[in-house]
Amino acid sequence: MMTPFEIEISWKNILADELHEPYLITLADFIEKERNKKIPVHPPKEQMFNAFYKTPFEKVKVVIMGQDPYHGPNQAHGLAFSVPEGIPPPPSLKNIYKELASDVNIQVPNHGNLILWAEQGVLLLNATLTVREGAAASHHKKGWESFTDAVVRKLANRQDPVIFVLWGKNAQDKCRFLNQRNSHHFVLTAPHPSPLSAHQGFLGCKHFSMINQLLIKQNKTAINWQI
Numbered sequence: 001m002m003t004p005f006e007i008e009i010s011w012k013n014i015l016a017d018e019l020h021e022p023y024l025i026t027l028a029d030f031i032e033k034e035r036n037k038k039i040p041v042h043p044p045k046e047q048m049f050n051a052f053y054k055t056p057f058e059k060v061k062v063v064i065m066g067q068d069p070y071h072g073p074n075q076a077h078g079l080a081f082s083v084p085e086g087i088p089p090p091p092s093l094k095n096i097y098k099e100l101a102s103d104v105n106i107q108v109p110n111h112g113n114l115i116l117w118a119e120q121g122v123l124l125l126n127a128t129l130t131v132r133e134g135a136a137a138s139h140h141k142k143g144w145e146s147f148t149d150a151v152v153r154k155l156a157n158r159q160d161p162v163i164f165v166l167w168g169k170n171a172q173d174k175c176r177f178l179n180q181r182n183s184h185h186f187v188l189t190a191p192h193p194s195p196l197s198a199h200q201g202f203l204g205c206k207h208f209s210m211i212n213q214l215l216i217k218q219n220k221t222a223i224n225w226q227i
Contacts, residue, residue, distance in 0.1 A: 004028035007049050010057040011151075018150040027143030031130055040133040042069050043076035050078025051125050054118035060155060061121035061220055062163045062211055065171035071131045071138075079124040081193075082114035095193040095202065103208045106226045116227045125151065127174055149174070161185050161218060163211055167202060168192030186214050 003012070003019040005028060012019065034041045043050070066080025070090060075083045081093050089097065089112035097108045118124055127148050132138035152175055155162050163186045166172045171192075178187050190205040191197040212222035 005049065008052040008056055011052045014057050014154050015150060018147065023143045023146055027147070030142050034132060040073070041130055042071060042133055043078045043130070047078040048129055051080070051118065051123055054079065054115060055121060055123045057154070059121045060123045060162060061215060062165060062223065063123045063125055063152075063155060064165045065167070065174060066124065066126040067168070067170045068128050068136055069126055069131045071134055071136050073133060076131065078129070079114055079118055080126045082124055083112035085111040085113045087112060091195045092193040095195065095198040099193070099203055099205065100208055100225055102204070103206045104225055109227050114227065117223065117225070120223050122223060127170065156185065163188065163214055165207055165211070168194070168197065
C-alpha cells in the first residue's frame, strides 16, 4: 500500500504502521492544498523530512526537540533551529551559539546550518513539520503532532539510550512521559533559547558539554559542535 509521505528507509520501516494511519492521508491532503495557495509553505516539499534523511533511526544519539519550522522566507529546511547557509541565524539560534561558545568554547559560526550536527546523530526534530509563511503555528493540530509523537515513542522504546534535549515548555510537555517510562534514556531540560526566556536558565545550562559527557560514558563518539 502507498504511504502519503516518502521518508528515509530506516524511519519508513520503524514507522510502517503509523505511515498507514488515516490521519496522515488527511494531513497530506491539507498540506497539498496549502501548497497550491498563493502564500508559500515552508520548508519546501523536498526538505520536509530532512531531519529523518540526515539522521537515520539507528544513528540517533541525541534528539533536540523544536516546535515549529521558521516561518520567514527561505529560513526552514527541515531541521529544528537550523537555517540554510546565506540566511542570517534567527535570535534563538544566536543564543544557542552563545551557549555553545561559553560551554564548549567553539568559535561562533558565520552561518546557521546545523546539518553537520544531524549527520553526527543529532535528530533536529520539530513537533510540526510545516508552516505557512508569516503565520507561526498555522499547521498546528493538523496531524503532525501525532506523527512526531510516534517518532518520539519509537525512540523511547529503543534499547540503545537516547539523550533527549528539551528546551522550553512545549518540548517538555511533548516528551513528558519519558522520565516515567524509560529510565535508560537521558533527559536534559532548560528554558527555550528564545530571547524571551534564554536568560531564565538556557544560557548557562551547559547542555552541550553534558551531552558529550553522557555519550563518552556510553562509549559513543562525542558530537563535534563546531560547524
